[in-house]
Amino acid sequence: MRKSKLVTGILIGVLAGATILASGCKGGKNGSSETSSEPGVINLNPTTSEGGNTTPDPSVANATVTFPEDDNELPEGLKEEDCYRSELTNLWTDKAIQNQRPCAIMVDNEITALDHYGLNQADIVYEMMNSTANGRVTRLMAIVKDWQHLDQFGSIRSTRPTNVILAGEYNAILVHDGGPFYINEYIAKPYCNHLSGGFARFSNGKAMEFTEYVTSDTYNNPTTGRSYDGLISRIEAAGFSKDYNSYYQGVHFTFNDETSGLHDHGGDADAKDIYLPHPHNHSELHYNEETREYEYREYNMDHIDPLDGNKVMSFDNVILQQTGYMIYDPNGYMIYDVVNESTGYYITKGKCINIKWSKASETALTKYFDVETGTELKLNTGKTYISLIPNDVWDDVVFE
Numbered sequence: 001m002r003k004s005k006l007v008t009g010i011l012i013g014v015l016a017g018a019t020i021l022a023s024g025c026k027g028g029k030n031g032s033s034e035t036s037s038e039p040g041v042i043n044l045n046p047t048t049s050e051g052g053n054t055t056p057d058p059s060v061a062n063a064t065v066t067f068p069e070d071d072n073e074l075p076e077g078l079k080e081e082d083c084y085r086s087e088l089t090n091l092w093t094d095k096a097i098q099n100q101r102p103c104a105i106m107v108d109n110e111i112t113a114l115d116h117y118g119l120n121q122a123d124i125v126y127e128m129m130n131s132t133a134n135g136r137v138t139r140l141m142a143i144v145k146d147w148q149h150l151d152q153f154g155s156i157r158s159t160r161p162t163n164v165i166l167a168g169e170y171n172a173i174l175v176h177d178g179g180p181f182y183i184n185e186y187i188a189k190p191y192c193n194h195l196s197g198g199f200a201r202f203s204n205g206k207a208m209e210f211t212e213y214v215t216s217d218t219y220n221n222p223t224t225g226r227s228y229d230g231l232i233s234r235i236e237a238a239g240f241s242k243d244y245n246s247y248y249q250g251v252h253f254t255f256n257d258e259t260s261g262l263h264d265h266g267g268d269a270d271a272k273d274i275y276l277p278h279p280h281n282h283s284e285l286h287y288n289e290e291t292r293e294y295e296y297r298e299y300n301m302d303h304i305d306p307l308d309g310n311k312v313m314s315f316d317n318v319i320l321q322q323t324g325y326m327i328y329d330p331n332g333y334m335i336y337d338v339v340n341e342s343t344g345y346y347i348t349k350g351k352c353i354n355i356k357w358s359k360a361s362e363t364a365l366t367k368y369f370d371v372e373t374g375t376e377l378k379l380n381t382g383k384t385y386i387s388l389i390p391n392d393v394w395d396d397v398v399f400e
Contacts, residue, residue: 073092075094087252088102088124088170088253090255093146099243101171102123102144102147102173103144103172103214104167104174105144105175106156106158107142107155108154108155109127109138109139109298110210111281112206116303116305117213118150118153118154118305119303119313120308121146122144123145125315125385126386126388128141129325129334129390132327133332136278136390137280137281138280141163150216150230150231152200153215154212156199157177158176159176159183160179160333160334161183161185161335162388164189165362167192168189169366173195173235173240174193175231176197177199180331182335190247199212200228200230201226203222215231216231217232218233253384254378255380260380261349265353269399270399271345271400272286275399276387276397277393282300284297285347285385287349288314292349293314293315295313296314315383319385321344322389322394323336323340324336336388338359338366338388339361340359341357341358341359342357343355344356344368346368346377346379354371355368355369356371
């Protein structure tokens with residue numbers, strides 16, 4: 001059993017002209033009211049900052065173990081010339097959506113909002129503390145590239161300033177149901193396009209706040225007879241560009257050509273079971289040896305998707321970011337200090353390494369670097385889970 005421990009040392013060479021010595025992951029387990037905001041179009045002059053993007057040194061590479069993969073399998077009914085490698089997952093994807101912006105969809109993570117519908121269609125899932133109140137309840141933000149084929153996604157809930165900033169990194173259209181007035185400054189930013197509230201209401205026997213879901217097309221509720229516009233028509237009506245626009249900062253991640261197991265990495269440590277310090281829902285990720293993916297659990301239950309045959313939500317890549325935060329008021333509303341640099345972990349195929357992350361400005365991409373090599377981190381092909389872990393509980397991250 002291993003308990004997390006901060007990596008010490010000078011800032012990585014690609015950021016500050018110095019080199020960090022490798023240090024292995026450590027680990028062991030010790031025995032307000034909210035208002036809706038209407039969609040609008042904001043088109044001001046774009047920023048051009050690349051946020052300190054760096055080019056990895058090709059002479060320095062992680063040692064890899066190659067696994068048999070299905071990454072070269074094309075989507076059913078498509079030929080290779082009809083596909084491209086997704087910028088979010090590196091999986092083969094229909095070329096028809098290559099230039100399409102993703103949506104960043106806010107998902108309620110309270111136990112009464114479960115089961116979540118459609119989340120297995122997400123390419124990247126963020127989990128972060130939503131407020132310091134209520135046991136530091138978390139909320140999910142799902143980055144979805146192929147949003148034109150969503151039957152039911154959610155349920156949807158409000159957003160926070162941190163989510164606006166992170167959604168902007170993907171040039172994503174933020175989809176949410178209002179938020180505290182602290183978001184007003186951020187949703188007015190020129191890089192932000194957002195849709196708030198008014199999504200489909202499903203009759204599921206739950207309280208009103210847990211019945212709202214995103215659909216791609218118009219949804220007709222058979223119980224109430226009400227119709228709700230889907231993402232396709234709402235994005236068009238709002239005047240948002242469906243494709244990447246001038247605020248797009250470029251590819252967020254780089255990927256390995258072959259699957260890296262990190263087994264020969266000098267700073268690796270075992271990480272097959274991950275316990276995160278999110279006390280309200282007790283988030284966990286467990287490595288499935290057969291699928292070689294991390295399966296997500298919360299509230300002591302597997303996180304399943306009823307629209308995907310009750311399969312457990314799983315990921316090929318796990319990134320944990322140590323992140324500070326500022327509390328706005330006694331209600332627990334807060335913002336993460338994501339425009340900064342700090343330490344973190346990259347976890348894949350049962351192993352963990354130390355990383356550094358850096359975000360140079362509000363509009364810059366968050367970049368991740370391997371502490372041992374000083375080069376930009378390369379992910380394995382597949383879906384990614386990212387969790388912002390507050391500074392004050394970072395030492396409570398547990399690997400087994």
